[in-house]
Amino acid sequence: MTMSKTNTTTREINFHVTRYNPETDRTPYVKTYRIPVREGMTVLDGLHYIKDNVDPTLAWRYSCRMGVCGSCGMLLNGRPTLACNTQVLHIADTDLTVGPLPNFEIIRDLVPDLMTMFEKHSSIQPHILRTDEAGLNSPDGEFYQSPAELEAYLQFAYCIKCGCCMAACPTLATDARYLGPMPLAAAERYDKDTRDDGRRARNEFTGTSHGAFRCHYAGECSRACPKGVDPAKAIQYLKRQLVLDYLHLARRKKPCQKMHGPGQGKPLPNIPAAPAKTV
Amino acid sequence: MRETKYWTWHMSAGVVILFLLGLHMLIMHVGGITHLFAPHTGEAISKENSLFRDSRMFFTVTYVLLLGVALYHGLYGLRTILFELTLKPAVEKAITFILLVAGLGLFGLGTWAAIATHAIAIAGGRG
Numbered sequence: 001m002t003m004s005k006t007n008t009t010t011r012e013i014n015f016h017v018t019r020y021n022p023e024t025d026r027t028p029y030v031k032t033y034r035i036p037v038r039e040g041m042t043v044l045d046g047l048h049y050i051k052d053n054v055d056p057t058l059a060w061r062y063s064c065r066m067g068v069c070g071s072c073g074m075l076l077n078g079r080p081t082l083a084c085n086t087q088v089l090h091i092a093d094t095d096l097t098v099g100p101l102p103n104f105e106i107i108r109d110l111v112p113d114l115m116t117m118f119e120k121h122s123s124i125q126p127h128i129l130r131t132d133e134a135g136l137n138s139p140d141g142e143f144y145q146s147p148a149e150l151e152a153y154l155q156f157a158y159c160i161k162c163g164c165c166m167a168a169c170p171t172l173a174t175d176a177r178y179l180g181p182m183p184l185a186a187a188e189r190y191d192k193d194t195r196d197d198g199r200r201a202r203n204e205f206t207g208t209s210h211g212a213f214r215c216h217y218a219g220e221c222s223r224a225c226p227k228g229v230d231p232a233k234a235i236q237y238l239k240r241q242l243v244l245d246y247l248h249l250a251r252r253k254k255p256c257q258k259m260h261g262p263g264q265g266k267p268l269p270n271i272p273a274a275p276a277k278t279v
Numbered sequence: 280m281r282e283t284k285y286w287t288w289h290m291s292a293g294v295v296i297l298f299l300l301g302l303h304m305l306i307m308h309v310g311g312i313t314h315l316f317a318p319h320t321g322e323a324i325s326k327e328n329s330l331f332r333d334s335r336m337f338f339t340v341t342y343v344l345l346l347g348v349a350l351y352h353g354l355y356g357l358r359t360i361l362f363e364l365t366l367k368p369a370v371e372k373a374i375t376f377i378l379l380v381a382g383l384g385l386f387g388l389g390t391w392a393a394i395a396t397h398a399i400a401i402a403g404g405r406g
Contacts, residue, residue, distance in 0.1 A: 171363060174363045174364060174365065175362065175363040175364070175365050176365045177365060178363075203280060203283070204280070207280055207282055207283040208282055209282045209362060209371065210362070211282065213282060213283070213286045213359075214359070214362070214363065239286075242280075242283045242286075243283065243286070243287050243290070245280075245283070246280055246283045246284055246287055247287065
């Protein structure tokens with residue numbers, strides 16, 4: 001019996017890591033760590049190796065290790081992406097630069113302050129808005145949405161709020177008050193949701209002088225997104241919708257209504273009864 | 280929705296400029312060959328041909344319209360560039376006010392020039 005061999009070859013890679021402690025340092029600086037890297041090792045693994053074996057003072061943010069939580073967004077070789085989702089040998093031969101996400105204040109080392117992003121996100125009311133609030137909160141039925149209606153906003157719902165798009169945005173680099181790709185894509189996600197009736201309320205925020213119209217359509221946000229979301233497309237949709245709303249050319253659609261509650265629906269005809277329980 | 284209004288007019292002005300610049304190119308560069316709106320000998324910008332166009336109300340209105348949309352489109356673009364420098368809200372308001380005054384001033388001056396030229400052309404034509 002033969003066992004399959006895994007490639008355990010290691011290579012020495014220089015990690016050029018941005019360090020910054022606001023209590024002791026005046027400006028960020030770069031410190032280089034030479035560490036062994038094996039195939040399949042992620043940048044997050046490399047940072048763990050440094051912290052465990054070389055420099056325990058290194059700080060970064062992480063949680064799930066599987067590209068779901070969006071905590072470990074970093075600037076790797078000049079591109080914002082997730083450290084847990086990126087294998088070192090896929091992007092580096094000998095040297096790898098690791099920095100905090102740009103367009104954010106640095107809390108420490110590789111930890112960006114994402115509060116500005118979350119405040120902007122909160123401002124566009126990223127949740128279902130309806131006039132019949134009581135009906136929304138009482139779980140006595142479910143809202144029907146066709147697969148096509150779901151498809152209209154589904155990709156924007158994959159956003160994990162990692163901040164990579166915000167870090168890649170050239171407009172945000174100069175205009176700190178610009179809402180940015182993540183909040184605007186979130187606005188589009190809820191505007192397109194057929195259960196929602198809050199588009200006009202959100203227009204008050206997305207249509208400001210630092211809203212959707214400041215987007216130059218560089219498209220870097222869409223290139224940077226580790227989840228394949230296309231925020232640039234969402235912003236163009238938003239612009240179109242804002243203009244149509246201003247010109248009163250948008251079709252006024254009522255939000256979808258609740259279907260019957262559990263057990264209240266009519267069964268389809270010609271469906272045989274379930275077999276008797278065997279256990 | 281105020282910014283949406285500004286931006287919609289900015290886009291609309293761009294479309295109008297596209298047509299009016301097409302007309303400009305037609306007269307200035309193709310007109311010399313086809314003598315469209317340039318019935319006199321010489322180039323399209325010769326004094327006789329210019330006076331011929333200036334005496335037509337259509338061209339006076341076109342000049343004023345082109346001036347208006349070009350000024351609006353350009354000044355809104357400039358405002359956008361300035362707004363991307365993370366300015367204070369008070370500074371943004373001041374910029375909007377200054378550009379509005381500058382735009383209205385230039386539009387008034389240009390409109391006066393277009394109407395005055397129209398009057399001179401008509402007087403010259405009669406004389």
